[in-house]
Amino acid sequence: xxxxxxxxxxxxxxxxxxxxxxxxxxxxxxxxxxxxxxxxxxxxxxxxxxxxxxxxxxxxxxxxxxxxxxxxxxxxxxxxxxxxxxxxxxxxxxxxxxxxxxxxxxxxxxxxxxxxxxxxxxxxxxxxxxxxxxxxxxxxxxxxxxxxxxxxxxxxxxxxxxxxxxxxxxxxxxxxxxxxxxxxxxxxxxxxxxxxxxxxxxxxxxxxxxxxxxxxxxxxxxxxxxxxxxxxxxxxxxxxxxxxxxxxxxxxxxxxxxxxxxxxxxxxxxxxxxxxxxxxxxxxxxxxxxxxxxxxxxxxxxxxxxxxxxxxxxxxxxxxxxxxxxxxxxxxxxxxxxxxxx
Amino acid sequence: xxxxxxxxxxxxxxxxxxxxxxxxxxxxxxxxxxxxxxxxxxxxxxxxxxxxxxxxxxxxxxxxxxxxxxxxxxxxxxxxxxxxxxxxxxxxxxxxxxxxxxxxxxxxxxxxxxxxxxxxxxxxxxxxxxxxxxxxxxxxxxxxxxxxxxxxxxxxxxxxxxxxxxxxxxxxxxxxxxxxxxxxxxxxxxxxxxxxxxxxxxxxxxxxxxxxxxxxxxx
Numbered sequence: 063x064x065x066x067x068x069x070x071x072x073x074x075x076x077x078x079x080x081x082x083x084x085x086x087x088x089x090x091x092x093x094x095x096x097x098x099x100x101x102x103x104x105x106x107x108x109x110x111x112x113x114x115x116x117x118x119x120x121x122x123x124x125x126x127x128x129x130x131x132x133x134x135x136x137x138x139x140x141x142x143x144x145x146x147x148x149x150x151x152x153x154x155x156x157x158x159x160x161x162x163x164x165x166x167x168x169x170x171x172x173x174x175x176x177x178x179x180x181x182x183x184x185x186x187x188x189x190x191x192x193x194x195x196x197x198x199x200x201x202x203x204x205x206x207x208x209x210x211x212x213x214x215x216x217x218x219x220x221x222x223x224x225x226x227x228x229x230x231x232x233x234x235x236x237x238x239x240x241x242x243x244x245x246x247x248x249x250x251x252x253x254x255x256x257x258x259x260x261x262x263x264x265x266x267x268x269x270x271x272x273x274x275x276x277x278x279x280x281x282x283x284x285x286x287x288x289x290x291x292x293x294x295x296x297x298x299x300x301x302x303x304x305x306x307x308x309x310x311x312x313x314x315x316x317x318x319x320x321x322x323x324x325x326x327x328x329x330x331x332x333x334x335x336x337x338x339x340x341x342x343x344x345x346x347x348x349x350x351x352x353x354x355x356x357x358x359x360x361x362x363x364x365x366x367x368x369x370x371x372x373x374x375x376x377x378x379x380x381x382x383x384x385x386x387x388x389x390x391x392x393x394x395x396x397x398x399x400x401x402x403x404x
Numbered sequence: 405x406x407x408x409x410x411x412x413x414x415x416x417x418x419x420x421x422x423x424x425x426x427x428x429x430x431x432x433x434x435x436x437x438x439x440x441x442x443x444x445x446x447x448x449x450x451x452x453x454x455x456x457x458x459x460x461x462x463x464x465x466x467x468x469x470x471x472x473x474x475x476x477x478x479x480x481x482x483x484x485x486x487x488x489x490x491x492x493x494x495x496x497x498x499x500x501x502x503x504x505x506x507x508x509x510x511x512x513x514x515x516x517x518x519x520x521x522x523x524x525x526x527x528x529x530x531x532x533x534x535x536x537x538x539x540x541x542x543x544x545x546x547x548x549x550x551x552x553x554x555x556x557x558x559x560x561x562x563x564x565x566x567x568x569x570x571x572x573x574x575x576x577x578x579x580x581x582x583x584x585x586x587x588x589x590x591x592x593x594x595x596x597x598x599x600x601x602x603x604x605x606x607x608x609x610x611x612x613x614x615x616x617x618x619x620x621x622x623x
Binding site: 144163 | 522524525527528529530531532533534535538542543546547549620622
């Protein structure tokens, strides 16, 4: 069942005194299933922040509809939206903790807003702080915590009202790689152990890769493509997705690298996309061998996405011209993605 | 020293009057200014309870009153004084005027300090489903508390300063005492001791304000 559904959502702003219209979201439709971790990836200015804020009503779309948990949030008054927001947690890039409150006070805030009685509040705050591993810091103030600890408090606060949906707005972008991994692991636990649906937006493929099941790639206010993590990034159909993969895996040579490779390698240079298939590499080697082609690896990278291999290898091929031609034809006939770099 | 001691009873009375004028003005003006400042902050375009009409009206009102020198303000609001407290001279009349003048100054200080609160924490409160008024009072004001206390301290010093002009309208107080019993009679010990007293009051207020702000800011 779908937890979040956006139907043909458009959002434009008026900017500046001359009233320029800026389109932040252009006919965006997407569906997030209950219990999944859905990642939205895009560069800054792609409309991700606006998109995530439509889900809890912090922004209203210019047109289109947003459904959350079977309720059309776009049809609700501001007052009724506040009720829905209590069932949606949100965490932020800059954590946005209340400096005037202690760690426990921050986590208790949404419970106060929801009118939860004091004893119950204290109980839940203790349980949440225990869950994020910060029970011993309950009486500290945010400025006494490290960035990763602050975000863990942010997560505890977002989960205080036991929401079924968590929105993560660039939640790890202000953190170092090690802390990022810890926070992502915590989000994974939130999803698995508490069954919370997570929508996270980011500009980093590594973040998406670590936790998301499905993904949407955004560019210029539109969704360039969406699907399972593997499908989108192992066989990107859009230039935007291909760019993110190249940037994260660094498996394909850049034009500058290719230039250097050509100077030292006189043979034909081809890049082969790796397929997640048993025996693929052996078949590749055999094909070259059968046609008396020597294939030397000169660039490449293989990584994993959802426990499946993804990447590409760049070869320098030497041998008889017709042999090379026949080998490449045989590979292509087999459905292998071969790019000639010469 | 005798020149001063003979006037001791009057001096004591003057201290009492100054405290009366300053404390009531700071508290009453402070509260009214807080309310005005909250309205300015909350109704500003794009803010929690954006309301263009209210914002423009209050904004213009504050801008009209603020530049008026206090001595002139005291005269200008005499009709209002008559309606409100039934007289235009004396300690109460001066206190009334000073409270109003302080309120308009406080309103800007409150507005400025609330505007400095990070929009992110307000967004976090909105995302938690809080009502705008609740966000204003339980998030925005506490987040700005340290600077707001320093702002009040600044106003306190300004009010002590303005209270010196109370004598012009029969309000009494230390400023009046220093002029009528001191400088006009070439009685310099009176002037020195009175000025020293005012300095002590200001220092004590500033010290208390700094202390409270430090507690609020935890640094």
